[in-house]
Amino acid sequence: MTPQEHLAELNKPETLQELYALVQPHLREGEKALVYPLPFAIAIGHLAPEPHYLASLYDEVYDKLVLLTPPRALPRINKPLFDILSNRFAMVETQNVTLLTARDLDLGMTSVGPFDFCLEHTNRFYRAFTLHCAAGKRQVHLGLDPGARERGESWLKNEAGIDPGTPFVVMHVREPNYSNDSGSASFGRTRVVDPESFRPAVDWLLEAGYAVFRIGRPGSPPFRHVSSRVLDLANEDRGSDFLDVYLSAACAFSLNCMSGPEALARAFGRPSVNTNLLHNIYAHHLPEDLFLFKKFHIRDSTEPLSYEEQLELKMPSRMVLGPLPDSRWYEAEQIRAEACTPEDILGAVREMHDRLSGARQANPANERFLELSRSYENSISRDEQARSLGMDIYSYAHGMGELSSAWANLNPWFLG
Incomplete structure (x- = not known):
């Protein structure tokens, strides 16, 4: 359906009547409401962060925020998270x-009688949230209701055998079975990580007194460990959608890679060690987050591309072109990704532990990273096409989280 056909279909009286009939039962006289379409609710990477972004941007502007979603009964929707959202x-x-797809029309906020309908394209919505955070404005995170928190704490004590007060880390790794979405298979493969590269970090966390819960899709490659404080919930009958949500909302921090569950932790305001990242102009992080990147090689080069070289190739912008990353460019340029090493991940985990314990150190590597990121934003802000697509800002130019100092020290090639 072309944009013109889509707009014509949306403007049909029967379509608008259906929209009103859906929303009207939730309206109260005198309230100002915003309706936000969330077509990709089946993906945790949308169902978790987008309501968090929406509340952060508009909680003080509207009396009521309405999420327009596919049916909750769809098999892939995380129903416990859906229910938690219904409290807010x-x-x-x-x-x-x-x-559901009306935001693709990119018409901004449109008044539909007694409420506003968000027809802002996803890129512009993410752009607005980036600028909101860059301005130091309040973020509104999701929260567990008392019943969900009590249920989760009971599970920790009675089923997981974890003593109350024991800090725990949620670990998620995007394995090969995550890369089977047909349109972005090559991009999915680029995000794949070997769970074994996390093992030294898990061993260190156990010595430091943490428990570790590995979450993920059933059938993921097993992550076995002799310690009873390591639970591979992706491969246990007691794993569940509820536990994915509860543990991500209550953890000391999340240890993850570039995949939907990292957004779940962020939506609940929990810090993360984000490993194996690919550059993205809308890579959102919390202030306490630490991040580290995959290495990229071009053609037959044995040396990884420095950050400056990656920016010269406009890799962060290519990651969000079209509905999917520009995988054809990656293939044509023979870009190869190399995962973070076990030493990389261990170093960042220890750094996070120190930060959360109050031992925060100066991070000159992050200052250089910010300098280069701001230079990149300056270049894309002058690009007319980037501006027209809402892709003229760069989240890493605004101090969202920090580049892991430990990783930068282990990988001096990155900053040159």
């Missing part, structure tokens, strides 16, 4: 594709 947002379910 009005949830409206529909199968009307015209309404």
Whole structure:
């Protein structure tokens, strides 16, 4: 359906009547409401962060925020998270594709009688959230209701055998079975990580007194450990969608890679060690987050591309071109990704532990990273096409989280 056809379909009286009929039961006289379409609710990487972004941007502007989603009954929707969201947002379910994808029209906030309808393209919405954070404005995170928190704490004590007060880390690794989405298979493969590279970090966390819960899809490669304080919930019957949510919301920090569950921890305001990242202009982090990147090689080069060289190739912008990353460019340029080493991940985990314990050190590597990132933003802000697509800012230019100092020291090639 072309944009013109989509707009014509949206403007049909029967379509607008259906929208009103869906939303009207949630409206109260005198309230100002915003309806936000969330078509990709089946993906935790959208169902978790986008409501967090929406509340951060508009909680003080509107009396009620309404999420327009596909039906909760769809198999892949995380139903416990859906229910937690229903405590904070009005949830409206529909199968009307015209309404669910209306944001693609990129028409901004549109008044539809008694409420506003968000027709802002995803890029512009993410852009707005980036600028919101860059201005130091308040972020509104998701929260567990008392019943969910009590249920989770009971599970920790009675089923996991974890003593109350024991800090724990949630670990998620994007394994090969995550890269089977047909349109972005090559991009999915680029994000794949070997769980074994996390083992030294897990061993260190155990020595430091943490428990570690590995979450993920059933059938993920096993992560076995002799310690009873390491639970591979992706491969246990007691793993569940609820535990994915509870543990991500209550952990000391999350240890993850570039995949949906990292956004789940961030939506609940929990810090993360984000490993094996690919550059992305809208890579959102919390202030306490630490991040480290995959190495990239071009063609037959044995030396990894420095950050400056990656920016010259406009790799952060290519990561969000179209509905999917520009995988054809990556293939044409023969870009190869190399995962972080076990030493890289261990160093960043120890650094996070020190930071959370109050031993925060100066991070000159991050200052150089910010300098280069700001230079890149300056270049894309002058690009007319980037501006027209809402891709003219760069989140890493605004101090969202910090480059891991430990990783930068182990990888001096990155900053040159």
